[in-house]
Amino acid sequence: QVQLVESGGGVVQPGRSLRLSCAASGFTFSSYGMHWVRQAPGKGLEWVADVWYDGSNKYYADSVKGRFTISRDNSKNTLYLQMNSLRAEDTAVYYCARDEQGFGELFFDYWGQGTLVTVSS
Amino acid sequence: EIVMTQSPATLSVSPGERATLSCRASQSVSSNLAWYQQKPGQAPRLLIYGASTRATGIPARFSGSGSGTAFTLTISSLQSEDFAVYYCQQYDNWHTFGQGTKLEIK
Numbered sequence A: 001q002v003q004l005v006e007s008g009g010g011v012v013q014p015g016r017s018l019r020l021s022c023a024a025s026g027f028t029f030s031s032y033g034m035h036w037v038r039q040a041p042g043k044g045l046e047w048v049a050d051v052w053y054d055g056s057n058k059y060y061a062d063s064v065k066g067r068f069t070i071s072r073d074n075s076k077n078t079l080y081l082q083m084n085s086l087r088a089e090d091t092a093v094y095y096c097a098r099d100e101q102g103f104g105e106l107f108f109d110y111w112g113q114g115t116l117v118t119v120s121s
Numbered sequence B: 001e002i003v004m005t006q007s008p009a010t011l012s013v014s015p016g017e018r019a020t021l022s023c024r025a026s027q028s029v030s031s032n033l034a035w036y037q038q039k040p041g042q043a044p045r046l047l048i049y050g051a052s053t054r055a056t057g058i059p060a061r062f063s064g065s066g067s068g069t070a071f072t073l074t075i076s077s078l079q080s081e082d083f084a085v086y087y088c089q090q091y092d093n094w095h096t097f098g099q100g101t102k103l104e105i106k
Helices: none
Strands: A003-007 A008-013 A018-025 A034-039 A047-052 A058-060 A068-073 A078-083 A092-099 A108-111 A115-119 B003-009 B010-013 B019-025 B033-040 B045-049 B062-067 B071-076 B086-088 B101-105
Touching: A003 A092, A008 A058, A018 A034, A018 A092, A018 A115, A034 A078, A034 B071, A047 A068, A047 A078, A058 A068, A078 A092, A078 A108, A108 B101, B003 B086, B010 B019, B019 B033, B019 B086, B019 B101, B033 B062, B045 B062, B071 B086
Parallel strands: A008 A115, B010 B101
Antiparallel strands: A003 A018, A018 A078, A034 A047, A034 A092, A047 A058, A068 A078, A092 A108, A092 A115, B003 B019, B019 B071, B033 B045, B033 B086, B062 B071, B086 B101
16 A cells, blocks of 8 residues: 655754655655645645656745755655755645656645654744 | 635534535636545545545545536535545646635534
8 A cells, every 4th residue: 555654854943954754655656746745733735845756857835945855766765855944934744745647747645644844943 | 826715714514414615716727626634633635636536435425526716525424534624726737725624513
């Protein structure tokens, strides 16, 4: 069965960096686009970034563009999110989610359980 | 950016009754709309895509309709496990979510 397991969350000071990982199993990881979606405490869902099945194209929300980098290692079945210059407003649960197809343009058919990132001094 | 607006913010319904949730887009998204269910402490779960197609394993009491700018999620006979927050998401132009509708027990 499809499994997505995020890790790497924690408490970090404003301006610092953090890298999240998402380990995928139960499907052919290299065939699917992948996303990061976040949810601030008590708030709704916000799409953050996506990457094509082969890593050739990456797209970002304006709120994180220039600070966050999405990447993937298909040999390790792992998705990453490098978060730099973190701000208090980046505090959220970060979910990785699978796109229904390879180009990151559709809906999210499977989600991980999420990892909490808290940006605070 | 396409803005998605859900109504009502909170809906109180008795078990066994029908629930109707609305989602409106600021511009046409064709049928490129999905619905998700989220329970406290859990990740969202895909219910509907293409505005009206149920995802794998989703019970028939969930149905979606609409196209363009107006969409509806209907739960025909509410079960206890259906009380949750529901989000719509458009994927016609990037990805944006509505703010959610909390479905609570009346």
